Amino acid sequence: MMPLLITKGLSRNFGGLRAVDNVDFTLMPGEIRAVIGPNGAGKTTFVSLISGRIQPSSGMIVFDGADITSQPAYARVRQGIAYTFQITSVYANLSVYANVALPAQLTLRHGPSKSAIQAAVMAALERTGLADQAAMPAGQLSYGHQRLLEVAMGLALKPRLLILDEPTQGLADGEIDNFITLVREIAKNATVLLIEHNMPVVMHLADRITVFNAGKILAEGTPEAIRENAAVQEAYLGTAP
Amino acid sequence: MSEASPAKAYALHLGVIALLFLLSFLLPDYYHGLLARIMVLAVFAMGYNILFGYVGLLSLGHAMFFGAGLYGAGLAVIQLGWSVPAAMLSGIACGAVLALVIALLALRTTGVAFMIVTMMFAQVFYLLVLYFAAWTGGDQGMVVPQPARVLTFGATALDLTNPTVRYMTALALFSLMLLITLAIVRSRYGRVLVAIRENEERTKMLGYDTFSNKLAAVVVSGTICAASGAAYALLFGYVGSSFASVQYSILPLLWVLLGGAATTLGPLIGTLFMYYVIDITSGYTSAYLLIVGIALILLVLFFPKGILGSIRQRWLGWLP
Numbered sequence: 001m002m003p004l005l006i007t008k009g010l011s012r013n014f015g016g017l018r019a020v021d022n023v024d025f026t027l028m029p030g031e032i033r034a035v036i037g038p039n040g041a042g043k044t045t046f047v048s049l050i051s052g053r054i055q056p057s058s059g060m061i062v063f064d065g066a067d068i069t070s071q072p073a074y075a076r077v078r079q080g081i082a083y084t085f086q087i088t089s090v091y092a093n094l095s096v097y098a099n100v101a102l103p104a105q106l107t108l109r110h111g112p113s114k115s116a117i118q119a120a121v122m123a124a125l126e127r128t129g130l131a132d133q134a135a136m137p138a139g140q141l142s143y144g145h146q147r148l149l150e151v152a153m154g155l156a157l158k159p160r161l162l163i164l165d166e167p168t169q170g171l172a173d174g175e176i177d178n179f180i181t182l183v184r185e186i187a188k189n190a191t192v193l194l195i196e197h198n199m200p201v202v203m204h205l206a207d208r209i210t211v212f213n214a215g216k217i218l219a220e221g222t223p224e225a226i227r228e229n230a231a232v233q234e235a236y237l238g239t240a241p
Numbered sequence: 242m243s244e245a246s247p248a249k250a251y252a253l254h255l256g257v258i259a260l261l262f263l264l265s266f267l268l269p270d271y272y273h274g275l276l277a278r279i280m281v282l283a284v285f286a287m288g289y290n291i292l293f294g295y296v297g298l299l300s301l302g303h304a305m306f307f308g309a310g311l312y313g314a315g316l317a318v319i320q321l322g323w324s325v326p327a328a329m330l331s332g333i334a335c336g337a338v339l340a341l342v343i344a345l346l347a348l349r350t351t352g353v354a355f356m357i358v359t360m361m362f363a364q365v366f367y368l369l370v371l372y373f374a375a376w377t378g379g380d381q382g383m384v385v386p387q388p389a390r391v392l393t394f395g396a397t398a399l400d401l402t403n404p405t406v407r408y409m410t411a412l413a414l415f416s417l418m419l420l421i422t423l424a425i426v427r428s429r430y431g432r433v434l435v436a437i438r439e440n441e442e443r444t445k446m447l448g449y450d451t452f453s454n455k456l457a458a459v460v461v462s463g464t465i466c467a468a469s470g471a472a473y474a475l476l477f478g479y480v481g482s483s484f485a486s487v488q489y490s491i492l493p494l495l496w497v498l499l500g501g502a503a504t505t506l507g508p509l510i511g512t513l514f515m516y517y518v519i520d521i522t523s524g525y526t527s528a529y530l531l532i533v534g535i536a537l538i539l540l541v542l543f544f545p546k547g548i549l550g551s552i553r554q555r556w557l558g559w560l561p
Contacts, residue, residue, distance in 0.1 A: 051446065077448030085446075091439045102436050103447045105429045117429075157448065 002065060004029040004161060004191050010059035012045055019045040021215035032192045034202040037212030038235065043195045044086060047163050051083035052076045080160030084150040084167065092139030099138050099149060100124050103156040120156060128152040128182065144175045155186065162186060163193045168201055180204055250561045254423055257506060258416045265408050277408040279512050280415040281472050286508030287422050288465030289493035294503035295426060296458045297438030301356045301490050302363030306463040308485030309336040310470025312377060315480030318389045320376060325392045329471050336467020337460060344459035348452060360490065367485045382481030390475060407476050414472050418465055423505050426561055434458055499540060501547030505561050510548050
């Protein structure tokens with residue numbers, strides 16, 4: 001099977017700091033991959049390079065067999081790479097419906113009708129449980145619901161690769177359980193790349209885990225293998241109990 | 242932006258057009274002429290509103306687009322002897338081309354830099370008008386002679402200097418542009434423009450090429466403003482450099498702010514309000530601009546969203 005995403009020698013410098021350092025990374029289609037690592041390990045920079053929000057200093061990104069390194073972010077989104085923001089970034093003044101209509105009308109751009117957009121929007125809202133709040137201004141949603149709206153906007157793009165940057169940050173425990181169910185369902189049709197600090201969520205969801213430390217990949221493997229890995233324990237999980 | 246009540250919105254806009262039509266038969270001569278002028282200038286404000294209200298780009302140089310229409314049409318009639326429809330198209334085309342060129346350059350900047358760059362280009366346009374005084378008449382301007390302002394369709398001739406013909410032509414242009422504006426802001430493209438205003442970075446990450454969308458918005462905005470300028474030259478017969486001065490870059494901003502940015506009818510309300518306040522106050526005192534200034538300050542303090550913007554916020558959420 002051909003990998004969905006490959007990075008080769010991917011690096012990004014911020015002044016003297018090498019935030020992402022020569023990273024070779026491969027993601028297979030259908031996977032749920034978690035990226036973990038201590039603060040400042042370069043996780044967000046790494047996914048920002050993939051989504052095109054920032055340009056690499058060197059290296060190469062291949063998506064579905066095509067080199068996308070020089071493509072602008074919007075073109076990558078159109079090819080199926082959706083990114084949900086770590087800091088909630090919904091359109092606070094627009095209705096929940098309008099927030100999702102914007103990505104929905106993009107994927108339906110070949111002669112869609114108003115009803116086709118409406119169907120796509122409501123489908124995304126129903127999957128995230130926000131259908132009842134469709135008319136509300138997005139800024140009035142609770143924080144947890146705004147996080148879900150971020151996911152709904154990602155879903156409406158019908159992505160092949162959905163990048164979730166710390167999606168459970170600030171969610172209540174009950175909301176986290178629903179979220180795990182939601183991501184599992186999303187993963188039936190899409191590959192999921194997840195940055196997450198909440199270890200139980202990572203261990204529950206991920207097929208494989210990639211551990212970042214100081215801009216480099218420290219380890220990669222199944223949740224069990226990562227749990228047993230001594231180097232990871234030292235760098236990130238603390239000493240073994 | 243809401244999906245609800247398209248029928249209500251269209252009914253309201255058609256109602257406003259019908260009211261303006263009826264007013265043509267009811268108003269005394271002076272106000273009849275004034276309203277025709279206001280409708281043409283409201284088109285200028287509507288063009289400005291597309292960019293400022295919906296995309297959130299504050300230009301301080303829209304006088305150059307109005308001026309491009311004004312001179313594009315005026316010079317075609319006076320210097321080249323073109324017919325009225327050809328001159329109108331010439332004015333619109335000049336505005337569209339100018340807007341495209343300016344957009345390609347000015348959209349490399351944002352925020353305050355965008356304001357300054359557009360203002361500087363408008364000054365260049367203004368100074369060019371003065372420099373080429375041999376053709377443009379410089380600061381004296383030019384008068385479009387009455388015989389050149391006749392529209393002929395076969396045997397029938399429409400004299401644009403006739404008050405009723407002038408009013409109806411202004412109304413036709415205004416109605417067309419109003420309905421175009423309404424269609425744009427209700428369209429999927431309009432939704433993208435608002436999204437750029439609200440959060441450009443996020444809009445990029447939803448797969449939109451925000452540069453191209455902004456480019457198109459400047460061209461649409463500049464073209465509508467040029468249509469207003471071209472109509473002004475042909476209907477009122479005066480092509481003067483003052484219309485390209487910085488004052489005419491500030492005025493559409495004021496009209497839109499007064500009436501309500503990002504409302505389709507706000508530009509008309511704002512232009513109307515400003516003209517009538519000036520008209521009424523100048524009847525009482527020579528210091529009328531002081532009163533206009535105070536009125537503006539009060540409005541900005543208590544109705545920061547403008548007249549229609551405040552009405553929409555408080556009572557009529559469905560207003561487009």
